[in-house]
Amino acid sequence: MNIILKIILAVYNFFVGDLVILLGVTLLMVVLALIHFLGALAPLRGGSGIILIVGVLATLVATLGREVMRPENKQKV
Amino acid sequence: MIGFLLLLFGLKWLKNAIQRYSGLKFLHDEEAIYAANIAQARARGEPVKTGLAPFGVLLSYKSVLLEGLEVAFIVLSFGGSGANGIGLAALGAAAAGLLVIGVGALVQAPLQRIPENTLKFLVGIMLTTFGTFWSGESFGITWPFSDLFLLLLAALYLVASALLITAIKRRKPRVALATTTSQASILSQEKEVRS
Numbered sequence: 001m002n003i004i005l006k007i008i009l010a011v012y013n014f015f016v017g018d019l020v021i022l023l024g025v026t027l028l029m030v031v032l033a034l035i036h037f038l039g040a041l042a043p044l045r046g047g048s049g050i051i052l053i054v055g056v057l058a059t060l061v062a063t064l065g066r067e068v069m070r071p072e073n074k075q076k077v
Numbered sequence: 078m079i080g081f082l083l084l085l086f087g088l089k090w091l092k093n094a095i096q097r098y099s100g101l102k103f104l105h106d107e108e109a110i111y112a113a114n115i116a117q118a119r120a121r122g123e124p125v126k127t128g129l130a131p132f133g134v135l136l137s138y139k140s141v142l143l144e145g146l147e148v149a150f151i152v153l154s155f156g157g158s159g160a161n162g163i164g165l166a167a168l169g170a171a172a173a174g175l176l177v178i179g180v181g182a183l184v185q186a187p188l189q190r191i192p193e194n195t196l197k198f199l200v201g202i203m204l205t206t207f208g209t210f211w212s213g214e215s216f217g218i219t220w221p222f223s224d225l226f227l228l229l230l231a232a233l234y235l236v237a238s239a240l241l242i243t244a245i246k247r248r249k250p251r252v253a254l255a256t257t258t259s260q261a262s263i264l265s266q267e268k269e270v271r272s
Contacts, residue, residue, distance in 0.1 A: 014143065021088045029081055032216045049218045053230070056084065056209055057237055063092050064241060067101055068248065 020066055024059030028052065079154045080212030086151060087204030094198035095238055099245035151204065202238065206231045 016022045028051075035041045035048055044051070096102040152170040153163070181188060210227055213220060220226035 014146070015082070016085050016089060018089060018092065021085060021092070025081060025084045025088065029212070032212070036216045045217070048216055049213055049220060052209060052213050052216075052218065053233070056088070056205065057234075060088055060091065060095075060237070061241065063088070064095060064245065067092075067096060068245060 018063055020063040021059055024055070024062060028055040028059070031055070080208050080210070080215055082150065082154050083204050083208030084212060085208075086147065087201055087206075087208050089201075090197055091201030091205055091234070091238060094194055094201050095242055095245070097194045098198070099242045101245065198238070202231055202234050205234055 012022075032048055032052060035044045035051070093102065148170075152166050206227055209230055210220065222229070
């Protein structure tokens with residue numbers, strides 16, 4: 001494997017190691033940034049806290065859901 | 078950025094702890110793993126050496142280094158959240174390091190009985206709580222009850238995690254059973270080899 005790819009993979013594994021968590025949290029930050037900076041989305045600013053908390057919980061549920069659905073875990077049932 | 082990093086670390090720790098509690102992953106039992114490895118080596122007729130193995134030392138060092146780096150990033154994240162934060166966080170981390178080494182040396186036996194997964198679970202809850210709180214503040218969210226909201230957030234994540242553990246256990250009851258059975262088989266394998 002290319003050395004640069006190895007480095008990127010090592011950094012990714014060190015910080016997260018889980019694509020669902022990385023995508024979920026990144027998406028959440030993008031949505032919150034849009035709500036914060038775009039005037040058109042200003043009416044949503046009051047609910048930013050709830051969006052953040054629900055987003056974090058949804059990310060946790062999604063990543064655990066993926067683990068439950070993995071074939072090796074399905075075989076155990 | 079600080080809240081983002083803490084959320085990444087926190088969710089990772091929380092996910093692993095929930096997986097272990099619900100039986101999707103093995104609970105870490107170092108003694109059982111060591112006993113199983115020794116039993117396997119004896120079963121293969123390999124001599125079991127008791128001295129230091131250079132490869133083992135290197136492997137352990139790598140693991141400790143990676144975990145230590147993660148802790149360093151968490152300290153930096155906390156430190157970056159206020160004025161003089163890095164200095165105070167570094168001081169706090171150094172004091173905590175000395176305290177942990179000191180207490181570890183003095184009360185080694187009782188400390189070994191503290192469940193590893195419970196510690197990781199609580200760290201995951203704390204990191205996710207602080208990550209959510211500071212991420213929100215960076216986007217101009219004013220939390221109700223100010224800093225006291227941290228306690229409410231922690232309680233919310235604790236309840237949500239407990240519900241998730243229960244839900245996974247109910248959905249996959251035999252997964253937990255399989256985990257326990259595998260651990261039991263490791264121990265029975267060791268007994269068979271000894272007898």
